[in-house]
Amino acid sequence: MKLYQKTASELARMLRSKEISSIEITESFIERIEKTDGAVGSFISTRFDEAIKTAKMVDEKIAQGEVISALSGIPISVKDNIILKGEKTTAASKMLENYVGVYDATVVEKLKSQGVVILGKTNLDEFAMGVSTKTSYFKTSKNPLDLSRVAGGSSGGSASSIASLQAPISIGSDTGGSIRQPASYCGILGLKPTYGRVSRYGLMALGSSLDQIGAFAKNSEDLALTLNAICGHDVKDATSSKTPTNDFASFIGESVKGMKVGVVSSMVNDPHVNDAMKASVIEAIENLKLLGAEIIELEMPALKYAIEAYYIIQPAEASSNLARYDGIRYGHRAEQFDTIQQMYVKSRSEGFGKEVKRRIMVGNYVLSAGFYDAYYKKALKLREVIKESYANAFKSVDVILTPTVPNVAFKCEENLSVVDSYLIDIFTVPANLAGLPGISIPTGKIGNLYGSIQLVSNNFEEGKLLKVSSAYEKLRGVIHYPENLGGANV
Template sequence: MNFLAHTLEELHEKLVNKELTAVELMESVYANIEETDERVGAFLTLNKEEALAAAREADEQGIDPDNVLSGLPVGIKDNISTKGIRTTAASKILEEFVPVYDATVVEKLKQAGMISVGKLNLDEFAMGGSTENSALKVTRNPWDLSKVPGGSSGGSAAAVAAGQIPVSLGSDTGGSIRQPASFTGLVGMKPTYGRVSRYGLIAFGSSLDQIGPFTRTVKDNALVLNVISGTDDRDGTSYRGDTPDFTEGIEEGVKGLRIGVPKEYFHEDAKETAIVESVRAALELYKEMGAEIVEVSLPHSKYGIPAYYIIASSEASSNLQRFDGIRYGYRSENIGSLEDIYVKSRSEGFGLEVKRRIMLGTFSLSSGFYDAHFKKAAQARTLIRQDFEKTFEDVDVLVAPTTTSTAFEIGGKIDDPLAMYMADVLTVPVNLAGVPSLSIPCGFSEDMPIGMQIIGKHFDEQTIYRTAYAYEKATDHHEKKPSFKGGE
């Protein structure tokens, strides 16, 4: 079975009707991976023995007809802690690390009956936009194997896009779910900050990180977010309010909705014409379906990239201090003193991009530079958040391109950090503001997927899903399948 042709609800129905057993489903997962992953490179660690045992147990107990995720496979980004399964953050410094506990999201998936297939590749410590910064392997885009799948959650996106699994989890600090979703033709959700517990997520930017799902369809995505959301006392930033059913009202359509179009996101001279045209066409379709289209302004978005990279790098500098060669992880063998343990272990264990961000963050926080850099970035962040809050007084959602280009060639930007950073220009304001955003496919350019992001008010993922579902039902972009062309 290839998962490119089945929704989660369809798979659930097959399991309940005994057209398929959980073991057969799991065996087909690993057959898919064996057939395609040598070319795609999505997985770092497989969990085959434990997964098949869990599938057998699910068959013996019987599939719960009221639990749509029971017995279904899921892949986990390798910066999310999994008890007894290697968790590397795609870094040499954690290459042999095996956690003794599950992240909250993993616990919740298990409670829902989902079965973890294995761990998925990423840019090291989630720092990058192409999955080329992994210390362990390069992941390729199933639509064109010569191109990147995006990052940092490139493995999570590639595995679903390739049909290896029906759903995966990623994390989004500055676009790391939405950009890979855009590059691989998937639905990818960055929930409101605090909606999903970060307990067990290896921290990069603690005030920015959020875990979210990759799926092929909008409703599948909402079903998974239902399970992983909720209050967690182990995460001090966890939202204390109620968690709605994100599928409720999903079929209501967009008639009467006010859709904002931020003019700063549509500078046609700075983007691929096909991307702007595809999103404009989507807006016309929304108009035909009864939505009101309103041009709006987010004037401080232009400060998003500098503010984001100062804040994210500063938080990374602080978070990554724990990897010191003393307690766990990689330790250099060529040491002669305590200082050598710290310096050489970190120098040898961290990759170039991680070291670059640690240096940038340490500098931004240092005495004499804090006010000039970090404090100003934090002030810019407040202005960006206020822009969103003011705009959402007049509109229900915002619609804009997810990225400034389609997937680029492997090696195309890796030696130009500034170009790689600027690729996040349309996604980082959302993280700085803490609002939710979903990327969905809205067209193609030279056979490569184009993504459109739908941005919502704080804790209003329901309206985002409703808006996305209406578009998905009126189009067929999500039904197209990758060609696996190109490559070496």
């Protein structure tokens, strides 16, 4: 087995026992990226020299007998809307094509201080608005399990970097499903923590009350170690929680016997859900019963309108957050203009892509006089109803199960209508509206791809999600991600 095929936890054990060096690990992944990224397109930029420097530093520490962190010397990929100091962070937009970070995001500071080896910045939908990376200014990331299909979005590059074995772990962001959906599409694990668990300082804001940084991995142990590395209160983020962080690794391997799993049947039976995906979800429910979990039918009618509420609140927040891009302090500035007003308008119109402009326009519409009450205020009230609905459900269940997505990854050449692309988020947005943690777990095979289930737990109970995912993967067995992408020779 090649080093790049191993999990982060396996590599960390080998590194600690001095079987291999961090340089060897890092070089293995660098070689894999160089060999495969032409076909997959996970990365917008790579930083191999810096990665080798970090690996060397960790190897020296180990040689000196110094204590190292759990993920020291282990490579990671980072979504390109998370800022690195002195390096480009583009948000996959022409607007920030040449933006060089002047500070490290808090999560990046944490990773660097722990000696985690950052390989590069992964592709996303522009400003994290999308479901496929097709709105990226640079490229569309392909699904490593089937190169004719999308990797998902918006954190598509992060997901594809894992499934193509270019990195063992990755961090992305999730505003309405942007970790869980690409995780599902690429057959890997993806977890969005509770709102406030991970600092948003240095994450380019899309929807400030919805955004959360989270992790991708091939197994639950790696996911737990990554969460350990990035979670925690940050004085620089006023929305960051002071709730103590668990050792998420302590939940791995625990039994789920007696755990109460609430199944939202209306979502499993939703007409948008494809038959093969539905069969996979039903099979997963049966498997949870085999593991000793108690399945409880749940009705959550408030979730029915979550998608509409989301596509009012998110564009409203985005229209405000993206107002900062005026061509003055950073970002694209137009060449041809007569007045300062024209400079703003032309810089923004040239710098932003179609989807970003759509959402800014929708956001301003729902916030404008005459429409504010009917749309934005109503959506906020529905949000409270959704939160209450979850709070009531968690009085009787530990986790809530739904499909992650209605169907497997769509073909790259397929052009979905705007609304059809929004409907892909139908099961993931409620967790963002309520601020709750959610995970996507791959289930059984559907052709070359995988079905998946989504679990949502109560605030700060990511441990329950990891408990179920680790028990589930033990029953399902290890997923072997193909060395030859999509079955093709690379």
